[in-house]
Amino acid sequence: MDGIHDLGGMQGFGPVDHAPAEPVFHEPWEGRARALIEVVLGAVRPNGGEFRHAIERMDPGHYLTSSYYEHWLTAAATLAVERGLLTREELEARAGGTFPLSGPVLAPPVTGPGAGPNEPRFHAGDQVRVRDWHPPGHTRCPRYIRGKTGIVVRLDGNYSVPDVEAHGAARRDEPTYSVRFNAAELWSDGQQGVCVHVDLWDSYLEPA
Amino acid sequence: MSEGAHHPAAMSPVEQRVAALEALLTERGLVPEGFIEQTIHRYESEIGPMNGARVVARAWADPQYKQRLLADGTAAIAELGFGGAEGDHMVVVENTPAVHNVIVCTLCSCYPWPTLGLPPAWYKDPPYRARMVREPRVLLAEMGCELPEGTEIRVWDSSAEVRYLVLPQRPEGTEGMSEADLAGVVTRDSMIGVARL
Secondary structure, eight states: OTTTOTTOOOOOOOOOOOOOOOOOOSSSSHHHHHHHHHHHHHHOOOTHHHHHHHHTTTHHHHHTTTTTHHHHHHHHHHHHHTTTOOHHHHHHHHHHOOOOOOOOSSSOOOOSSOOOOOOSSSSOOOEEEEEEEOOOOOOOOOEEEEEHHHEEEEEEEEEEEEHHHHHOOOOOOEEEEEEEEEHHHOOSOOOOOOEEEEEGGGGGEOOO | OOOOGGGGGGGHHHHHHHHHHHHHHTTTTTTTTTHHHHHIIIIIIISSHHHHHHHHHHHHHHHHHHHHHHHHHHHHHHHTOOTTTSSSSEEEEOSSSEEEEEEEEESSOOHHHHHOOSSHHHHHHHHHHHHHTTTTTHHHHHTTTTTTTTEEEEEEOOOOEEEEEOOOOTTTTTTTTTTTHHHHHOHHHHHHHSOOO
16 A cells, blocks of 8 residues: 555655664563563564555654664554454543554455466566556555566565465465666756665566 | 553553453453463564574575575575574575665564564654655665765565565674674664665
């Protein structure tokens, strides 16, 4: 989905609040939340990509105004409610207030693995173009490279396609690649000596 | 039950939500005794950039190890005992005088846990994820990493299964240092690629 999580290239965010030394957890609740998320994931056993997609389904305003551990908390609670482990009502009653959850899955369920290449269609040095499409579900193809042309620099073996496994029991393994894009190709701003590598599944690509 | 749960008035809304989730999961018998404390301890003490620093120091001290590390990061890192979730498919990218590497995850917060620990907050927040792929030279300079003009910048967006570790250049003046002392020179930021040593 073209969600708020897909941040690459967006403008207007200002400086990075960077500190060379930073504690693992800033507040005690972050560590507890981190552990509770493991409890929820152990209980509901989501498909690969399903937890990430639950974060992606957060209300965009909530996403941008909450910390990463709050994203994880929201996604874990959402999956717990969707799978019937807990109810929203009991969460809110215990919290003494609203307990915002992520929005519904927009994509239809994926009922079969679909067709895709088992063998790499591309090799190091090949020029490829990223499909310019807008799937409504989970994908690991960022928006900022869609329709752009790059060069395959590395083959990484076959892995389960997130777009399939996040939306049902079906699985499809496909070759994955690291693809190099010149920054000037991505942003049309004449940057020299800068390239961005993005790791992509075979079906995200087409020959160029 | 968290400490704060005994003082609901002092808790922020997100703390109340965490406490609510903890209470409900505990009532259902899903939270083993001590699990939360053990989990926190593991992330605070057992994984972290001290592991990655040992990998880098070994690569600086042993040219053959460095060769193995660049050829098969996962296997070479496993030689030092590090691996597992978010470190199953490691690629190590080497900084040279001409090339600077930096890692990011624009879609979420992918990061090599076994070697660097959990990611710092700024790595997961929108400004870094939005800007590092769009204007890396500007952002690196803002973060204190000024690169000589002409240095090639390679950004690695961790969007699939591979997790990246930057092999920083060995700083001058470290000749003759022991491997353990070398590890002390390596910073987390240098292994993400937002600093040079």
